[in-house]
Amino acid sequence: MKITNARAIVCSPGRNFVTLKIETDQGLTGIGDATLNGRELAVSAYLTEHVIPCLIGRDAHQIEDIWQYLYKGAYWRRGPVTMTAIAAVDTALWDLKAKAAGLPLYQLLGGKSRSGVMVYGHANGSDIEHTVDEVLRYADMGYRAIRAQSGVPGLDKVYGVGRGNLFYEPADADLPSEHDWSTEKYLRHTPQLFERIREKLGFDHHLLHDVHHRLTPIEAGRLGKSLEPYNLFWIEDATPAENQEAFRLIRQHTTTPLAVGEIFNSIWDCKDLVQNQLIDFIRTTVVHAGGITHLRRIADLASLYQVRTGCHGATDLSPVCMGAALHFDLWVPNFGIQEYMRHTDETDAVFPHAYTFDRGMLYPGDVPGHGVDIDEKLAAKYPYKRAYLPVNRLQQDGTLWNW
Numbered sequence: 480m481k482i483t484n485a486r487a488i489v490c491s492p493g494r495n496f497v498t499l500k501i502e503t504d505q506g507l508t509g510i511g512d513a514t515l516n517g518r519e520l521a522v523s524a525y526l527t528e529h530v531i532p533c534l535i536g537r538d539a540h541q542i543e544d545i546w547q548y549l550y551k552g553a554y555w556r557r558g559p560v561t562m563t564a565i566a567a568v569d570t571a572l573w574d575l576k577a578k579a580a581g582l583p584l585y586q587l588l589g590g591k592s593r594s595g596v597m598v599y600g601h602a603n604g605s606d607i608e609h610t611v612d613e614v615l616r617y618a619d620m621g622y623r624a625i626r627a628q629s630g631v632p633g634l635d636k637v638y639g640v641g642r643g644n645l646f647y648e649p650a651d652a653d654l655p656s657e658h659d660w661s662t663e664k665y666l667r668h669t670p671q672l673f674e675r676i677r678e679k680l681g682f683d684h685h686l687l688h689d690v691h692h693r694l695t696p697i698e699a700g701r702l703g704k705s706l707e708p709y710n711l712f713w714i715e716d717a718t719p720a721e722n723q724e725a726f727r728l729i730r731q732h733t734t735t736p737l738a739v740g741e742i743f744n745s746i747w748d749c750k751d752l753v754q755n756q757l758i759d760f761i762r763t764t765v766v767h768a769g770g771i772t773h774l775r776r777i778a779d780l781a782s783l784y785q786v787r788t789g790c791h792g793a794t795d796l797s798p799v800c801m802g803a804a805l806h807f808d809l810w811v812p813n814f815g816i817q818e819y820m821r822h823t824d825e826t827d828a829v830f831p832h833a834y835t836f837d838r839g840m841l842y843p844g845d846v847p848g849h850g851v852d853i854d855e856k857l858a859a860k861y862p863y864k865r866a867y868l869p870v871n872r873l874q875q876d877g878t879l880w881n882w
Contacts, residue, residue, distance in 0.1 A: 480503045480504065480505050480507070480538060480539045480540055480575065480579060481503060481504045481536060481537070481538060481539065482501055482502070482503055482534045482535055482536065482537050482538075482539050483502050483503060483504050483535065484501075484502040484535070485499060485500065485501045485502065485526075485531045485534050485535070485571075486499075486500055486527075486531070487499055487513060487522075487523040487526045487527050487531075488500060488853060488855060488858060489519065489520070489523050489863045490829060490858035490859070490861045490862070490863070491861045491862060491863050491864045492823070492825035492826045492828070492829045492857075492858070492861040493648070493794075493822070493823035493825045493826050493861075494648050494650065494794060494795070494823075494826070494866070495514065495516075495519045495650070495863055495864065495866060496512070496514045496519075496797040496826075496829075496830075497512070497513040497514045497515070497519050497522055497523050497526075497567075498510055498511070498512060498513060498514075498567075498797065498799060498853050498858075499511045499512075499513050499526055499567035499568060499570075499571050500571070500853065500855075501534070501539065501568070501571040501572070501575065503539050503575060505579070507575055507578050507579060508575070509539070509570075509571035509572060509573070509574035509575035509578065509848065510570075510571050510574060510799055510851070510852065510853055511566065511567035511568060511569065511570030511571035511572075511574070511766075511770070511799060511803075512566070512567060512570060512765070512766045512796060512797045512799040512800035512803070513526060513563055513564060513566070513567035513766070514563075514766060514795060514796065514797055514800070515559055515560065515563045515767070516649075516650055516795035516868060517650055517866065517867050517868045518559070518560065519863070520863070521560050522560055522563045522564050522567075525560050525561070525564045526564050526567065526568075529553075529564075530549060530564050530565075530568060533548070533549070533552075534568065539572055539575045539576070540576060540579070542569065542572045542573060542576065542772060543772065545568065545569075545572065546565065546568075546569055546769070546770070546772045546773070549564070549565045549568060550565060550769070556745075557744060557745045557747070558744065559742075559744050559767060561744075562744035562745060562767060562768060562769045562773075563744075563766060563767055565769050565770060565773075566765060566766045566767065566768065566769050566770035566773075567766070567770075568770070569769065569770025569771055569772050569773070570765060570766070570770050570771060570799065570800070570803045570849070573587070573770070573771050573772075573803070573849065574803075574848040574849050575848075577847055577848045577849065578847045578848040580847070581847050582847055583806065583843065583844065583845045583846060583847060583848070583849075583850065584771075584803065584806035584843075584848060584849045584850075585806040585807075585809045585810045585843065588771070588775070588806065588807065588810040589810050590810065591809050591810065592809065592810055592811065592812050592814065593809060593814065595809075595837075595840035595841065595842050596805050596808040596809060596814070596817050596840060596841045596842070596843070597623060597624060597816050597817065597839060597840055598622070598624070598792070598816065598817045598818065598819035598836070598839065598840065598841050599622065599624035599625055599626050599685065599687055599712075599816055599817075599818060599819065600617045600620070600622045600624075600625055600626065600819060600820070600821075601625075601626050601628070601639065601647060601820055602614040602616070602617045602625050602626065602627050602628075603627075603628045603629070603639050603640045603647060604628075604629050604630065604640065605629075605630040605640065606629060606630050606632070607629055607668075607671060607672050607675050608675075609629070609630075610627055610628070610629040610630075610672060610676070611675055611676055611679050611680075613627075614627055614676050614679075614680060614686075615679060615680065618680060618684055621836075621837070621838040621839045622684070622839045623684060623685060623838075623839035623840075624684065624685035624686075624687060624712060624816055624839065625684060625685070625686060625687070626639075626686075626687040626688065626689060626818075627672065627673070627676055627686055627687070627688060628640055628688070628689060629668070629669075629672045631661070631664050631665050631668045632664065632668065633661065633664050633874075634658075634659060634660065634661060634664060634665075634874070635658070635659060636658040636659070636869075637665075638689065638691040638693075638882070639689055639691070647793075647794070647820065648794055649795075649868055649869065650795070650866040650867060650868050651866065651867075651869065652866065652867055652869075653864075653865050653866070653867070654867060655867040655868065655869055655870045656867075656869045656870075657869065657870055657871075657872055658869050658870070658871050658872070658882070659871070659872055659873070659874040660693065660871045660872065660873055660874060660880050661873070661874045661875070662693065662694060662698060665693065666694075666698065666701065666702060666705075669688070669702065669705075669706070670702075670705040670706060670709075673686065673688070673706055673709040673711070674708075674709065676709070677709050677710075682710060685712040685816075686709065686710075686711050686712060687711060687712045687713055687714075687715065687738075688706070688711060688713075688714050688715065689714075689715040689716060690702065690714055690715060690716055690717045690718075691715075691716050691881070691882070692716045692718065692719045692720075692881040692882075693871075693880070693881055694717055694718050695718060696717075696718050696725040696726070696728040696729050697728060697732070698718075699714075699717035699718045699729045700728060700729045700731065700732030700733050701732065702714065702717065702733075703717065703729060703732065703733025703734075703735035703737075704732055704733045704735070706733075706735050707733060707734060707735055711735055711736070712736065712816070713735070713736040713737060713738040713759065713760055713789070714735055714736070714737060714738070715738045715739065715741075715762065716738075716739055716741070717729055717737060717739075719881055720739050720740070720742075720743070720748075720752070723751045723752050723755075723757065724751075726739070726752060726757035726758060727755070727757055729757075730757055736759035736760065737757070737758045737759055737760070738758065738759065738760035738761075738762055738789050739752065739758050739760075739761070739762060740752075740758075740760075740761045740762035740763045740791075741762045741763070741764065741767070741791035742767070743761075743762075743763045743767070743768060744763075744767050744768050744769065745768065745769065745773065746773065746776050746777050746780060748763075749761055749763060749777050749780065749781070750780070753780055753781050753783075753784050753786050754780075754783075754784060756784050756785075756786070758786060759786060759787065760786065760787050760788065760789035760815050760816075761777060761778075761781050761786055761787075761788060761789065762788075762789045762790060762791050762818075763777050763790070763791075764790045764791040764792070764796065764800065764804060765790070765796075765800050765803045765804050765807065766796055766797075766800040767791070771803060771806075771807055774790075774807060775807075775811075778807075778811050778812075778813060781813060782812060782813040785813075786813070787813045787814060787815030787816075788808070788811055788813060788814050788815050788816075789815045789816050789817070789818070790804050790807070790808065790817055790818065791818055792804060792817055792818030792819050792820060793818060793820045794820050794821075794822055794823075794826075797822075797826070797830060798822060798826065798827065798830035798832045798834075798851050799830060799849070799851045799853070801819075801832075801834065801851070802832050802833070802834055802843060802849040802850045802851035803849045803851075804817065805817065805834050805841055805842070805843035806843045806849055806850075808841075808843075809843055817841065819836070819841060825861065828854070828857060829853060829854050829857050829858045829861065830851055830852070830853055830854075831851070831852050831854065832844075832850055832851040832852075833845075833846045833850030833851070834850060834851075868882065869882055870882050
């Protein structure tokens, strides 16, 4: 099965997406997600100018060899742009291989390890009571696991709190918007949020929270300890992970489970955290960690240390990545949970998909491949719109902080 053509498709049905479509001499096509939030055109150019010319004429079944060729052959290894481009190719090739076999993708990975994929939704509110109402609404929708984020008194904008319900898009402006931040106000407020949620919800649902890299290690340890009575499923991205030893300090102060990795792009970013058992969940995902081929290696390493997966699944991943991730989740033995932020109706129309939600679970479906396609004519009606992620500054003196 020879690759005859490939192209990057950029569109913006509610937000920007980059999709790679590969065509073959057998008439089969495969697609992969290549979206890198706020840097979409960098990946599109990398694919168009540097990767696609190297794919034409290659055997689409040789997934491993093509992966190694794109990784080792570039000389400049790793990095978000390179690994996102490789992920797009890898996902499209797995889609092609499964279609050629006439099987859903999870069957090629080894078959089902579970009946469905537990997901968590995003309950966000302007204050504690608003967030509690949203948590209860998600519970009524059937979610078994819910991430809770609340506005903080004295701060105009807080990560995860959007302008509407169900849909949240942080890339919000033609140039980066600037938000203020106060760790002191956040640390006083957050334990009150989860105390109130547990009062209203009880302990039969999983609760999660995203710190979004805002804390120093000792502050993260303090937060984790203060949240222990509320039995969180995890706190995510408690501190920036460039210094992986920082998580050792957090571990010394709290038993609240730790999750990290949505901005990681290779197994080398995960290695020390996993083998030193400094985290409980690894959140690397198909589109930013080199595709299904590389994500399997990360998951296998994690399984040696009883670290479970918790793949990133926000709207900066297209339905193509979500479909591929669900096939991976259905197979991977050390599965933990899957993030599920719903896409807009416009996005769902551009990317028709086989996966479905029911009572807190996602099911990838049984059509051949990963079960997601792209309507190119409809996509063309939504041209690219430049959009940046925000930046953070400390409220007290304007120092640039972690967003």
